[in-house]
Amino acid sequence: MTPKIKVLILGGGYAGVTAATGLRAACRRHGRLSITLVNKHNYHYFTTLLHQCVGRRGYQDISVDLPSLLQPEINFRQGQAVALTPNENQVEIESEGTRHTLDYDYLVLALGWEPQFYNISGLEQHALVLKNLNMARIIKNRIEEQMALASEHPAETWRTQIIVGGGGFTGVEVAGELADWCPRLIDRYDLKSIGITLIEGAPAILPGFDGLLVKDATCLLQQKQINLITGARIERVEERCVALADGRRLEAGVIIWTGGVRGHPLVEASGFTVNKQGRAEVNSYLQSVDSPNVYVIGDCCLAKDADGKALPPTAQIAFQQGKSVAQNLQRVLTGKAPVPFTPKVLGTFLTLGRKDALGVMQNKYRFSGWTAKMMKHFIAYRYLWGIGGLGLPLRKFWERR
Numbered sequence: 391m392t393p394k395i396k397v398l399i400l401g402g403g404y405a406g407v408t409a410a411t412g413l414r415a416a417c418r419r420h421g422r423l424s425i426t427l428v429n430k431h432n433y434h435y436f437t438t439l440l441h442q443c444v445g446r447r448g449y450q451d452i453s454v455d456l457p458s459l460l461q462p463e464i465n466f467r468q469g470q471a472v473a474l475t476p477n478e479n480q481v482e483i484e485s486e487g488t489r490h491t492l493d494y495d496y497l498v499l500a501l502g503w504e505p506q507f508y509n510i511s512g513l514e515q516h517a518l519v520l521k522n523l524n525m526a527r528i529i530k531n532r533i534e535e536q537m538a539l540a541s542e543h544p545a546e547t548w549r550t551q552i553i554v555g556g557g558g559f560t561g562v563e564v565a566g567e568l569a570d571w572c573p574r575l576i577d578r579y580d581l582k583s584i585g586i587t588l589i590e591g592a593p594a595i596l597p598g599f600d601g602l603l604v605k606d607a608t609c610l611l612q613q614k615q616i617n618l619i620t621g622a623r624i625e626r627v628e629e630r631c632v633a634l635a636d637g638r639r640l641e642a643g644v645i646i647w648t649g650g651v652r653g654h655p656l657v658e659a660s661g662f663t664v665n666k667q668g669r670a671e672v673n674s675y676l677q678s679v680d681s682p683n684v685y686v687i688g689d690c691c692l693a694k695d696a697d698g699k700a701l702p703p704t705a706q707i708a709f710q711q712g713k714s715v716a717q718n719l720q721r722v723l724t725g726k727a728p729v730p731f732t733p734k735v736l737g738t739f740l741t742l743g744r745k746d747a748l749g750v751m752q753n754k755y756r757f758s759g760w761t762a763k764m765m766k767h768f769i770a771y772r773y774l775w776g777i778g779g780l781g782l783p784l785r786k787f788w789e790r791r
């Protein structure tokens with residue numbers, strides 16, 4: 391019997407899930423193809439909506455069960471990849487305290503990102519990072535706990551202060567969401583007020599975003615009573631204090647860090663050529679420059695646009711890369727030449743709480759308010775359609791009601 395061709399996908403985020411679901415049809419057509427996706431959790435969560443779970447939304451709303459999404463065509467293994475040996479085409483997986491070795495003919499590395507702490511003293515120890523669904527739960531619980539303690543000890547006003555470090559997309563979305571949640575917390579815990587401070591090192595929030603929309607976002611955050619500190623570098627973080635390089639010290643009960651991401655550490659540790667942010671170098675087909683049977687996609691990949699500029703780590707790029715790898719693997723397996731990956735930056739949308747949103751399409755069409763909010767919903771539902779067919783967005787929409 392001819393042996394099966396094994397494709398192993400590590401990571402069930404936007405990139406890994408899109409690659410896996412894109413190979414579903416190929417799996418049905420070619421009986422010789424065996425595809426396995428390994429992910430730390432047994433669900434796939436929509437990172438682009440994670441900030442909403444810190445405030446208003448339920449965790450179920452933004453996740454989908456991986457076995458039922460992928461099976462029967464794709465095998466699913468819950469576990470954590472702990473070691474890679476590209477020379478031997480092997481990956482070591484840890485699951486419920488036991489280690490297993492999986493081998494592959496083609497590997498798709500889609501392990502995503504880890505926070506970047508830039509050697510800021512105390513940051514990793516004392517700040518919370520909105521990295522996954524469990525961290526959203528932890529942040530929400532920590533805020534509730536501090537507010538309950540502040541209600542118990544009214545003199546400890548620092549407990550009612552929340553600091554968000556990093557004024558990029560994630561930081562702005564988190565701060566906006568928290569501002570909308572605060573009135574309910576104030577009521578629930580009978581507090582006088584809750585303070586939110588957003589700190590950004592660059593001269594303005596949302597570095598690199600459309601200038602007019604940056605102004606709009608700044609106004610919206612100020613209307614929400616968020617204290618914006620820009621052009622200020624965080625020098626040190628202590629248990630309940632953030633020290634800025636200009637000498638200011640800000641006390642807080644909860645410190646959240648959203649200031650930077652780097653590629654998953656396993657990529658660098660496995661000997662792949664990476665840049666300073668730990669993102670692996672790939673060719674135009676998204677194959678690792680070190681091992682052609684390893685594709686690297688999503689936030690752990692350093693792909694470039696036509697001008698040679700590194701692509702930003704975003705869900706839309708991760709999704710497009712997943713699709714491209716699925717198409718190219720099918721082409722390679724049927725003896726056709728692969729097609730280079732061509733990224734399309736369609737648009738960027740962000741929400742600032744329940745009602746406010748902003749965004750830009752094709753770098754020229756600006757949106758705000760209800761239209762921008764609808765666009766963000768549309769992008770999320772279109773993604774669900776892409777990975778699970780029409781039934782998935784309909785089910786998710788129904789569950790939300």
Ligand SMILES: Cc1cc2nc3c(=O)[nH]c(=O)nc-3n(C[C@H](O)[C@H](O)[C@H](O)COP(=O)(O)OP(=O)(O)OC[C@H]3O[C@@H](n4cnc5c(N)ncnc54)[C@H](O)[C@@H]3O)c2cc1C
Pocket residue numbers: 400401402403404405406428429430431434435437438439440441469470471472500501502503520521522559560563654656687688689690703704705706707708739740
């Ligand atoms: C709050 C927030 C808001 C965002 N908003 C937007 C937005 O509006 N638009 C946009 O385009 N981008 C947005 N982003 C960025 C976007 O979410 C990421 O670029 C995207 O998630 C990257 O996809 P990925 O598949 O590479 O990684 P991920 O989605 O992070 O997936 C990686 C997967 O690998 C799993 N994993 C990790 N380590 C292991 C291991 N050792 N073994 C097995 N599995 C493992 C993880 O559990 C996870 O499921 C946002 C990010 C955040 C945090």
